[in-house]
Amino acid sequence: MSSPYDNPKAVVRRTRKYGRAVFAREDIRKGETIAVFDGPVLDDDFEPWTDDLRNHTIQVGPTEWRDSKGFARYLNHSCDPNCGIKNRNRVVAMRPIQAGEEITWDYEMTEKNDWWKMKCRCGSDLCRKQIGNYRNMPRKIREKYKGYISDWLTGPSKAKSRPPASKRSKSKS
Numbered sequence: 001m002s003s004p005y006d007n008p009k010a011v012v013r014r015t016r017k018y019g020r021a022v023f024a025r026e027d028i029r030k031g032e033t034i035a036v037f038d039g040p041v042l043d044d045d046f047e048p049w050t051d052d053l054r055n056h057t058i059q060v061g062p063t064e065w066r067d068s069k070g071f072a073r074y075l076n077h078s079c080d081p082n083c084g085i086k087n088r089n090r091v092v093a094m095r096p097i098q099a100g101e102e103i104t105w106d107y108e109m110t111e112k113n114d115w116w117k118m119k120c121r122c123g124s125d126l127c128r129k130q131i132g133n134y135r136n137m138p139r140k141i142r143e144k145y146k147g148y149i150s151d152w153l154t155g156p157s158k159a160k161s162r163p164p165a166s167k168r169s170k171s172k173s
């Protein structure tokens with residue numbers, strides 16, 4: 001299992017508590033690509049949607065997900081992550097990462113659907129306990145992640161589909 005996008009400064013290790021995880025084996029600079037979800041695009045009627053796929057793919061559109069050929073699929077979630085998402089499928093360091101640190105991103109940076117959620121025990125002070133849907137991400141966290149949330153959730157195509165502000169306020173009154 002390998003991908004030309006896998007950052008050679010990172011390595012997959014088995015952990016006792018939660019299966020495979022990805023760790024930095026040397027310092028990584030802010031902005032470096034860690035890995036890319038470069039597998040085939042699977043839509044929601046793909047068969048079979050196994051638990052393995054459910055837990056290791058990234059959402060790239062309203063009804064589309066991608067797996068990875070390399071280790072992207074083994075990057076774990078954290079509510080206080082050191083990485084974010086560029087475009088729709090590239091995992092990038094959001095801050096400098098030190099050798100030995102686990103490499104994580106926040107799964108709500110890409111997921112917005114009604115059938116996937118996860119109890120979180122990341123242990124961070126910022127832990128939101130249950131995650132699974134960008135809709136529920138607090139505004140403060142969205143601000144903090146600005147520039148690192150999937151284009152499919154924040155991109156121009158979504159903004160265009162919203163009615164203009166004036167119409168929205170009219171329908172309220």
Ligand SMILES: [Zn+2]
Nearest residue numbers: 079120122127
């Ligand atoms: Zn958490």
